[in-house]
Amino acid sequence: MTPPDGRLTDALLPEDRPPKDACGVFGVWAPNEDVAKLAYYGLYALQHRGQESAGIAVSDGNRIMVHKEMGLVAQVFDEPALSTLRGHIAVGHCRYSTTGASVWANAQPTFRSTGKTSLALGHNGNLINTRELAVLLDGAGPGSSGITATSDTDVLTALFLADRAEISGIGADPEPDAEPGRLPGPEASQVESAAAAVLPLAKGAYSLVFMDEQTLYAARDPHGFRPLVLGRLDSGWVVASETAALDIVGARFVREIAPGELVSIDGRGVRSRTFATPKPSGCLFEYVYLARPDTTISGRGVHATRVEVGRQLAAEYPADADLVIPVPESGTPAAIGFAEASGIPFGQGLVKNSYVGRTFIQPSQTIRERGIKLKLNPLRDAIAGRRIVVVDDSIVRGNTQRALVTMLREAGAAQVHVRVASPPVRWPCFYGIDFATRAELIAGRLSPEEICASIGADSLGYVSLAGLIKATTIPASRLCRACFDGQYPIPVAEDDRGKHILDGLGVGSLAGLTRGQPSATTAVTSSPLTAARRPRRLSRRP
Numbered sequence: 016m017t018p019p020d021g022r023l024t025d026a027l028l029p030e031d032r033p034p035k036d037a038c039g040v041f042g043v044w045a046p047n048e049d050v051a052k053l054a055y056y057g058l059y060a061l062q063h064r065g066q067e068s069a070g071i072a073v074s075d076g077n078r079i080m081v082h083k084e085m086g087l088v089a090q091v092f093d094e095p096a097l098s099t100l101r102g103h104i105a106v107g108h109c110r111y112s113t114t115g116a117s118v119w120a121n122a123q124p125t126f127r128s129t130g131k132t133s134l135a136l137g138h139n140g141n142l143i144n145t146r147e148l149a150v151l152l153d154g155a156g157p158g159s160s161g162i163t164a165t166s167d168t169d170v171l172t173a174l175f176l177a178d179r180a181e182i183s184g185i186g187a188d189p190e191p192d193a194e195p196g197r198l199p200g201p202e203a204s205q206v207e208s209a210a211a212a213v214l215p216l217a218k219g220a221y222s223l224v225f226m227d228e229q230t231l232y233a234a235r236d237p238h239g240f241r242p243l244v245l246g247r248l249d250s251g252w253v254v255a256s257e258t259a260a261l262d263i264v265g266a267r268f269v270r271e272i273a274p275g276e277l278v279s280i281d282g283r284g285v286r287s288r289t290f291a292t293p294k295p296s297g298c299l300f301e302y303v304y305l306a307r308p309d310t311t312i313s314g315r316g317v318h319a320t321r322v323e324v325g326r327q328l329a330a331e332y333p334a335d336a337d338l339v340i341p342v343p344e345s346g347t348p349a350a351i352g353f354a355e356a357s358g359i360p361f362g363q364g365l366v367k368n369s370y371v372g373r374t375f376i377q378p379s380q381t382i383r384e385r386g387i388k389l390k391l392n393p394l395r396d397a398i399a400g401r402r403i404v405v406v407d408d409s410i411v412r413g414n415t416q417r418a419l420v421t422m423l424r425e426a427g428a429a430q431v432h433v434r435v436a437s438p439p440v441r442w443p444c445f446y447g448i449d450f451a452t453r454a455e456l457i458a459g460r461l462s463p464e465e466i467c468a469s470i471g472a473d474s475l476g477y478v479s480l481a482g483l484i485k486a487t488t489i490p491a492s493r494l495c496r497a498c499f500d501g502q503y504p505i506p507v508a509e510d511d512r513g514k515h516i517l518d519g520l521g522v523g524s525l526a527g528l529t530r531g532q533p534s535a536t537t538a539v540t541s542s543p544l545t546a547a548r549r550p551r552r553l554s555r556r557p
């Protein structure tokens with residue numbers, strides 16, 4: 016058995032690898048609040064969006080402190096760690112890697128400093144022109160050079176700290192557009208100015224939360240692929256990936272950060288500027304699987320959408336059966352809707368161990384072979400002798416559903432009818448969701464009839480794309496559906512596809528595209544797991 020090496024693995028359930036989101040982001044500006052704890056609980060609420068690493072950066076107005084580590088939020092932070100993060104601005108992040116390897120250097124928030132200004136940044140999404148952006152750094156000054164990570168996020172961080180006059184091909188800073196009812200825009204900071212200049216050049220998906228010593232910023236790409244919302248505390252402001260995170264920290268929902276909008280929050284209030292023409296293409300898969308059911312996106316509750324998809328599914332693919340069961344948890348609302356519309360009783364047939372996921376422990380072969388049963392176990396009394404409809408949110412590779420059908424038959428099911436609350440996933444995502452390659456997607460290779468035979472079900476039905484879109488109540492023209500229909504809102508060059516486009520150059524080798532030395536950071540403590548090889552907490556006085 017391989018000993019623990021401090022790296023996260025999902026080999027525990029190799030056949031059960033659901034779609035992975037790119038990350039959760041959270042930011043808070045709130046004098047008189049314990050912002051580190053607010054960020055901690057915000058990240059706790061967003062843990063489903065990324066489980067590889069977590070981090071929080073806090074500014075007290077003069078200095079930014081960062082604490083980040085591989086692992087879940089609850090593994091990374093304890094009371095002593097949080098108590099050292101003092102200030103009134105915080106940026107938090109939980110990561111699943113979609114560009115760059117899952118290593119500490121790529122954990123977020125990223126941190127860089129010019130000596131005069133420091134920046135901490137968290138990113139949800141995936142850029143598709145990272146190489147192009149990295150080349151802009153040539154000549155962009157000491158704070159921006161010497162990329163030491165391999166993520167698109169570190170390239171953005173470096174560009175936001177660069178003197179905009181030195182970034183290749185960027186013109187004068189336009190005046191900010193203060194929105195009606197907002198405080199008038201003061202002179203923009205260096206970071207705000209650079210961000211406003213760089214963001215129109217960034218292609219792909221980005222919901223960003225970042226800060227310098229004085230100001231919290233939030234920005235969303237012109238397509239608004241990933242969600243990002245603004246909330247109000249009694250004495251401050253919050254930005255978060257999902258409304259559920261606002262609820263958990265007691266913030267009131269104010270509005271979504273608009274596609275193409277950059278928001279700045281400090282003692283002078285909230286300022287907004289539009290840096291690009293909005294072309295809304297919100298991710299349809301957020302409604303299927305990614306977002307929490309208690310989150311609202313574009314005014315539509317995710318749970319209500321999923322229940323409606325289940326009703327639609329029952330109308331499109333009815334089944335003659337005795338019991339409707341969900342694949343917990345994300346299949347539950349659609350199963351409720353299916354049962355309501357079909358009149359077939361709803362019940363629990365599978366028990367989920369919510370605590371199985373990525374682990375630092377390399378599993379033994381025996382444990383690996385237990386596969387799906389580590390996560391799902393059937394309720395034999397509920398299943399034996401019955402014709403079962405089992406409702407799942409999506410099928411990616413088909414391995415999980417094949418194991419599930421086998422497990423239900425072994426538990427005595429008379430028939431197993433699989434119903435899926437999304438259309439076949441036929442195309443990969445380049446905007447921040449790590450499904451699989453097209454070759455790995457079972458629906459990219461096989462027809463629904465062939466998939467039914469492959470997983471061994473008595474019948475298989477996918478909700479139609481039109482049915483799913485109708486359930487969201489959002490016009491199709493404002494949604495990205497590319498993983499279902501192959502119509503990508505932004506074309507992606509072959510060279511820019513893939514998670515490890517910067518890894519190929521080697522960690523640190525992007526410095527070869529830039530000039531100068533890496534910015535200084537100060538190691539304050541080290542991780543007990545890997546004390547010899549990495550700084551854990553970073554700070555820099557301006």
Ligand code: SF4
Pocket residue numbers: 240297298299300301443444445446447448495496497498499
């Ligand atoms: S391709 Fe699919 S998962 Fe990716 S943004 Fe579009 S709808 Fe969402």
